Amino acid sequence: MDPLLIFIQGLNGLQLGVMLFLMAAGLTLVFGVMNLINLAHGSLYMMGAYLAATVQQRTGSFLLAVLLAIPLTTMLGMLVEVTALRRLYKRDHLDQVLATFALILFFNELVRIVWGPQAYFMAVPELFSGYFSILPGVSYPIFRLVIIGVGLAVALLLYLIVSRTRLGMLIRAGATNREMVGALGVNIQLLYTVVFGLGAALAGLAGIMAGPILSVEVGMGESIIILTFVVIVIGGIGSIRGALIASMLVGLADTFGRVLLPPALASMVIYVLMAGVLCWRPQGLFPAYG
Amino acid sequence: MLEVREIQTFYGGSQILFGMNFAVHAGEMVSLLGRNGMGKTTTVRSIMGLTPARAGAVYLDGIDITRAPPFRIAQSGVSLAPEDRQVFPTLTVRENLVATAARNHHGAAHDAWTIDRVMELFPILRHRQNHLGSQLSGGEQQMVAIGRALMTNPRLLILDEATEGLAPLVRREIWRCLNCLKESGLSILIIDKSVEVLMRIADRHYIVEKGRVVWSGGSHELAAHPEVLREYLGV
Numbered sequence: 206m207d208p209l210l211i212f213i214q215g216l217n218g219l220q221l222g223v224m225l226f227l228m229a230a231g232l233t234l235v236f237g238v239m240n241l242i243n244l245a246h247g248s249l250y251m252m253g254a255y256l257a258a259t260v261q262q263r264t265g266s267f268l269l270a271v272l273l274a275i276p277l278t279t280m281l282g283m284l285v286e287v288t289a290l291r292r293l294y295k296r297d298h299l300d301q302v303l304a305t306f307a308l309i310l311f312f313n314e315l316v317r318i319v320w321g322p323q324a325y326f327m328a329v330p331e332l333f334s335g336y337f338s339i340l341p342g343v344s345y346p347i348f349r350l351v352i353i354g355v356g357l358a359v360a361l362l363l364y365l366i367v368s369r370t371r372l373g374m375l376i377r378a379g380a381t382n383r384e385m386v387g388a389l390g391v392n393i394q395l396l397y398t399v400v401f402g403l404g405a406a407l408a409g410l411a412g413i414m415a416g417p418i419l420s421v422e423v424g425m426g427e428s429i430i431i432l433t434f435v436v437i438v439i440g441g442i443g444s445i446r447g448a449l450i451a452s453m454l455v456g457l458a459d460t461f462g463r464v465l466l467p468p469a470l471a472s473m474v475i476y477v478l479m480a481g482v483l484c485w486r487p488q489g490l491f492p493a494y495g
Numbered sequence: 496m497l498e499v500r501e502i503q504t505f506y507g508g509s510q511i512l513f514g515m516n517f518a519v520h521a522g523e524m525v526s527l528l529g530r531n532g533m534g535k536t537t538t539v540r541s542i543m544g545l546t547p548a549r550a551g552a553v554y555l556d557g558i559d560i561t562r563a564p565p566f567r568i569a570q571s572g573v574s575l576a577p578e579d580r581q582v583f584p585t586l587t588v589r590e591n592l593v594a595t596a597a598r599n600h601h602g603a604a605h606d607a608w609t610i611d612r613v614m615e616l617f618p619i620l621r622h623r624q625n626h627l628g629s630q631l632s633g634g635e636q637q638m639v640a641i642g643r644a645l646m647t648n649p650r651l652l653i654l655d656e657a658t659e660g661l662a663p664l665v666r667r668e669i670w671r672c673l674n675c676l677k678e679s680g681l682s683i684l685i686i687d688k689s690v691e692v693l694m695r696i697a698d699r700h701y702i703v704e705k706g707r708v709v710w711s712g713g714s715h716e717l718a719a720h721p722e723v724l725r726e727y728l729g730v
Contacts, residue, residue, distance in 0.1 A: 374594035378583040385581045388543050389595035390569030390647050 237443020282405020
């Protein structure tokens, strides 16, 4: 196989990987800290994309779309946490799956009512349109490079938050012993709302960046949420580091699978990868909490 | 300072406390004695709001905290070093101390607690700062649990089985520190099996039997009534 093609596909895999990471980071925190399976995480991704598409259409500015859609998605996430999800923490996982599946239906219907059934297309922002020649004769879309850069920057930022700040310590402490964190004077409910808001912000960011490369449409959240669950299971539930490594693995495996294998096999690659990892390490690559 | 009045607490359908009654005054060290399963830990859980009492009331400086959420009770100046220590396993020693530290409590006569002061109290921890909670020995974990509680700058420190399962030398170290804390004027409610030591350093004792207080008095009175210890503690 042409080394150039491998290189380009590697970048594509990386770009899919960072998108998955933005989704997986929030999902794994919520799952790890609150023990909540949130199928509706993909809905926040979709809402981020729709909000950004709307702002961009009205104002013509991608920057403004980012600046408005992220806080709006964050607030929406917190609203969902306070009104609905808060009641689910003590329920078992089946109840959580059912209730958050209902949220998916709710948000899909809401989008149909507000935006209609047709897909939206976001323009690639002018600043990042065009191609960048990485090597002589090899060019790659600038916007996709930006996605990779933003994703890696967010990964670094998240790593610093979780490992170096009080918020990060409380997130890790709360994941192993929430009762004790409360008994030492921390408002766990507020902490959960903040963590959920953080996850929603990341999902919104992923949705916004997906806007110009995919189509913004009802159901876009479902196609990414399944991959995201594969990522957090491979990475080890609750582990940011695991989410990062696993999202890169899944992004690359999926991309190369599609290039090298016949289509029927290609769509199975990540599941085979997941099964393999789980045989080897049932807790995932980086089990966060023993 | 703390007044527990006639509380009744249940786990689901089964009643554990049948009208617990006792008080801790400012600057006092008070012990709860009794065999396992008599409701001492449940009493602590009810004070902290972790398992709120269904009847009766808990007052902190005259304010009813019976049904307040645990974080509010902690913020108003009660701190717990719990049974089994419950150090956060995925946090380092330093992080365990810092994560929930707070200075918002009024009325502390002494200076605020800092990491350095905790390390002075427990010098071993200085060399363990970057170890994870899960990598510590039982004694070190206990020191972290006490230090973590102190870092919230409490007015009342509650210790549930602070020396259980520790080697004699480590126990002695813990007792020395608790004595220091008492001397500094901190109010302490302690649950422990070491009756002899408690009779030396605690001011008053309550003996708990089947969810209620059956005997209370000072150390001298307890020493004068060995039959009480025999009957309720089997020592």
